[in-house]
Each structure stands twice: as structure tokens, then as C-alpha cells.
Amino acid sequence: MSAAGSAKGGANTLFGGIDSGSWNTKAVIIGGDCRWLGSAVVRTGADLEGAAGAAFELALRAAGLGREALDAVWATGFGRRSIPFAHGTRTELDCHARGVRHHVQGATTIIDIGGQDAKVIRLDAEGRRISHRMNRKCAAGTGSFLDEMALRLDTSTDRLPELAAKFSEEVELGSFCTVFSGTELLGAIRGGKRPADLARAAYKSVVRRVLEMDVFDGQVAGTGGVVAHHPMVLDLFAQHLGARLIVPPHPQELGAFGAALAARESILNQGLEPAPEAADLP
Amino acid sequence: MHAPRNERLELRSTARMKELLAEYFGRLGSAAKDRSAPVAWCSSVGPAEMLRALGFEVFFPENHGAMLGAFRMANECMSKAHARGYSQEICSYLTSDVGAYLAGKTPLTAYGMDSAPRADVLVFNTNQCREVQDWFEFYGREWKVPVVGVTSFRSVGEVTEPLVTAITRQMEDLVPTLEGIAGKRLDPARLSEVVGLSRQCSDLWKACLGTAAHRPSPLTFFDSTIHMAPAVLLRGTPDAISYYELLLAELQERIAGGVAAVPGELHRLYWEGMPMWGKLREHASMFAQMHTCVVASTYCNSWIFEALDPADPLRSMARASLELFIARSDGPKQRYIERMVEQFHVDGVLFHDCRTCPHNSNTRYGMPGRLREESGIPSVTVEGDHTDLRCYSAEQSRTSIEGFVEQLADR
Incomplete structure (x- = not known):
């Protein structure tokens, strides 16, 4: 080298x-x-x-x-x-700010959802970082939350998108604590809720938790593995924000x-x- | 004293402070053991001057909580208090101190004491929080001794005369009880003298902290959290005054010599909230490696009592207790932080959202956002606790702090 x-x-x-x-x-x-x-x-x-x-x-x-x-x-x-x-x-x-700034011009709020943490990073009109927020010391709102929910639904995280796509009923799960949400999910299964509806509920929980982290105005970009591999997350953000996230390549x-x-x-x-x-x- | 490259520079005054603390704890230990003087527990910003004027040896249990945190004994002790029904969500000073009592442990063994000193009376002021009262009542029940205090106002906007009068009356009401335990009358001249000594200590402590306005700063927040001990434990005594004269001279010497507490200081931060006692050394080292000096803090400033007036002792003590940052509403708090940012030439603010100390966590009602939007002050929030290390994620916090320093550097 x-x-x-x-x-x-x-x-x-x-x-x-x-x-x-x-x-x-x-x-x-x-x-x-x-x-x-x-x-x-x-x-x-x-x-x-x-x-x-x-x-x-x-x-x-x-x-x-x-x-x-x-x-x-x-x-x-x-x-x-x-x-x-x-x-x-x-x-x-x-680095996420640099990556987004390379592809997106103007003031932007970045949502990065990774395996262990979720971040909201705000860039000003010149692309400089002006603030960031990270998730609490809890997996709620991260990829680990989805892993835990997939386990409870007896599937893999990779197959969660396919399962959630078959939803027919809106079900709500908490977004405060991964362990409590897991218990809540088991209760819902006992109550007869369908796995596909619960898979969607897991995605809604992640999105709701991230939306609690900051105020989202103007253009919003998404990065990270959850954004890359779980398209339902993008649909749900679009529902809440009124516009789809800008997702840079890769x-x-x-x-x-x-x-x-x-x-x-x-x-x-x-x-x-x-x-x-x-x-x-x- | 030399420091390794990118490490905080130690202050040589520390040696004298350690001597003073050994003498202080020695007196306390003797008083409790030999009954040579009555012992009072006092909340950290309670009416200590009145107790000293009555001849009490005064113990500050928040200091014990901080020591339990700094010695990494808190987490093993607090579980004993949790098991007794003291929640994990309440002040971890309380739970670690009560837990230490239940476990028969204390870091005061370093000063030859095998426990915190047994009190003849416990005196609180709820200007900082309600927990001090609940905390003291535990010991009141254990030892069957009186628990008295001032039930103060919280979220005070303007400190008005009626508020000061109400607190003064409560302080006056404490006097007969305390005189009965001390076995002597409160001498007005002695009270005035002690309040005068406290005021001198406060002024000198303020001058020491004020040296950090110099660039580069001769002092870091992490130094101040250690060197505040005489202001907390010995205010109202000549020892505290002589100590801060010594420290101030050393800090002025550093300024004259261009000596930086953090070698290669590039960025300057303000720490808002409690220290994390079990992480002090780690934090000091981390910031020094980032060439970032945490120059000032609300916490260390909280032992500046500018209202104290020997000509009007009780009323000025009442006013000082109400003017405290922790007792104020968000408006005065925000203006205070803005003043500090300007005075200390600060680039950004680090808010510690302290899990079990909501009263010292100013992140929970939108303050960081208002500072950014109204005054352009950038900030970062780190979640943790003053003593409960389970509430702190080192890796996540490091990324957040390091990212904030990168942000400041890129401006």
C-alpha cells in the first residue's frame, strides 16, 4: 500500500x-x-x-x-x-454525513439505522453537521430489535420483509423496550394475531421510535442496513413524513x-x- | 508535574487538599467515636453555616455517594437498597449510600473510618431535590435521631423577597432544635463569622473556576470536580480559604507560564449536569486525547454563593439557597448557560442526561434545542448517571462525543 x-x-x-x-x-x-x-x-x-x-x-x-x-x-x-x-x-x-453529502445537496436530515444503534444527523444547507441524536441504551428502533422480533416469529431477519408484505391487519407493538416488545408479541400470538401482521408491527415500532428522536422537516435521507434490506421501513417513513426518504446508492x-x-x-x-x-x- | 503527551496535567495543590481532607475526616471520625462534638449530616447546599456556628462536625452524604461512585463501590452497594424497596429509578447517591450502610462498606476506610459517621441530627434543604429528605429519613428511623430541614421552593423564576422571607423563617425555626442537640445557643456573632468565611471561600472558588476563561485553560472540569471538595466539605472554615488561595496562585502561575491543562487545547466545552464519578479518569483522558478541554460546568459553579452576607447571615443563606441553578426554572437556567458559554469562550455544550438525577438533567424539557435555535449554541447529549454505571454505554457515548468534536472541528 x-x-x-x-x-x-x-x-x-x-x-x-x-x-x-x-x-x-x-x-x-x-x-x-x-x-x-x-x-x-x-x-x-x-x-x-x-x-x-x-x-x-x-x-x-x-x-x-x-x-x-x-x-x-x-x-x-x-x-x-x-x-x-x-x-x-x-x-x-x-462518515454517513460525508456519504450522504456526496449524493444529496442542501439541508438534509439523515436517518441511519444500523444493527446496534439508530442515529439522526442534521446537515445544514452547506452540508455541515449541526446536530446528531443517538438511540437510548436500548435496542428499540434498531436492527437488533428486528432480529429479536424475527426470532420470536420463528423466522429469520432476512425473511422478515417477505413475511411482513403479506400483512392484512394493522397491529401495534410498543417501541420503548425490546424485551417488553418481545413479551407483547408473544401475547399477541397467543391472542391469535397473524405473524405477517406482527412482522409489520415490528417495522412500525422501529419507525415510530426513530421518529421520536428528532423533528423531521425538509428532505430526509436514509442509510444503514435496515434501510437497505427492509423496504417496508421506507414505506412507513413515507406515510409519516409525507415524502419518501432519499436513499443514496448502496x-x-x-x-x-x-x-x-x-x-x-x-x-x-x-x-x-x-x-x-x-x-x-x- | 509532567503529564504524558495528550494527558491532562495534574495540579500540585492536590497534595495539600488531600491533607485537608484527611484532617476533616479525622475530626469527623473522632467526633462520632469519642462524642467529642455533635455530628450533623447536611445536604450539600443545606444550612451548613448554621451547623458549624453551633459547633457541629458536619458530614455531607452526597460526597459519600460521589466517593462510592469514584471508588467503583456504588453498584455493588446500591443493590442492597434496591432490595429494600428503594427504586433503581431514584437518586443513585441515595441508593448507593443506603446500600453501603446496609452492606457495612465505605470508601472512608481510606481515611481510617469504618463507616459513615453516625449522626446526632440530619438537616436537609429540598432546594436541590426531595430525595435528600427521604434519604435522611432512612437514617432518622435507623438511628432514632431527629431529621429537620427546609422544604424549599423549586423551579424558581425570579428570587423575590417573599420567597426569601419564607425560607428565612424556616431556617429560624430550625434553631431551637439544633441548639438543643448542640447543647449551646446560636451565637449571632459566630454565625456571622462563619457566613463571612463561607463567602470568602465562595469568592476564591469562583476566582479559581474563572481562570478557565483563559485560553488555553489552566483547569479542566475534571480537575474542578476533585478540587471542589474543600468548597463542599470545609466552607465556613479558614482551611477552605487558605486552600483556594494556594490553588488560585497555582492556576495564575499556569496562566503566566502559558501552561495548558489539556496540552494542545483545540476545543472548549461546557459540561451541563452531574459528573459521572466512576468515569472521571476515563473522561479526562478521552477529552485530553481529543485536545478538548471541558473548561467549565454548572455543577462546579453550584458552590458559588454570591448572596452570602455576614451582615445578614440567615436571610442571605436563604437567598443563596434559592439562587442556586438547580432550584431555578428553565428561563433563568438557559440565560445562565448562555452567559457561561460567552464568559468561558465555549465552542459547545455537553449535556449529561443523568438517569437517576432528573433535577440535574437539563435535557428533558427541550433546553438543548432552544439553545441551538435561539443562541446558535451546539450541544451533544450523553446518557449516563452520576454513580450507577449500568446507565452508561461507554462505546456509544464515545462515538457521540467524538462525533461532536469532529463537528466542532469542521465548522
């Missing part, structure tokens, strides 16, 4: 971004012109560094490149500090894309310093 800090012409440069999330690790390779060259998503598991390495190798393979071709790799996500080959880190708040990998953009900026603009911890911690 080229040494970080070497200045090259924009068209000939290559960058990587890794998003080490709680459930999945995502890697993206881009060119100096921000063109998407390859990506990969792998399960994070308990070996953060191993998952990051695997995702990175798969993304490089998809791009037809070797590690040595890249000018810089930056990391984001909860495991960002566990990736020794990354040249710098930024938070996922920053919403699940958008944080990794943002990290690659940060890597690019660090080299091409020479203006972005690595987060202090990555540079300074022993």
Missing part, C-alpha cells in the same frame, strides 16, 4: 473505507474521482480485525486491485479503533463509502487530520 500522505494526482489515486459495525463489516474501494470500484459486506463476529481484513480483501478483489495500489484506507464504525491497517478514523456520524455501505471519502480528502486536500485517538494512542 502506498504510504499515506503521498500526494498523487486525483485521477490516479485509489482509496479504501471500512465500516466496522456491530453486525456487519463493510468495505468500499473508490477512485480519486469518487467512482465506486468495489465493495463487500461480511459478518463482524468477535474478530473485528479479521472481519475488517476479510471485507477489505473481498472489496479489493471486486475492484480487481491489490492492497499496494491504495493510497489510504480509513475506518469508521464502532470497531474503527481495532483496524491496525487503517491510516485514520472518523466516527460513523461523520445505503448499507454508505458509512464505508464516507470513510473512503475521508481517506481521499486526507490525501488530496491534505486538510483532514486523523482523529486524535487513532494518531496518538499508544
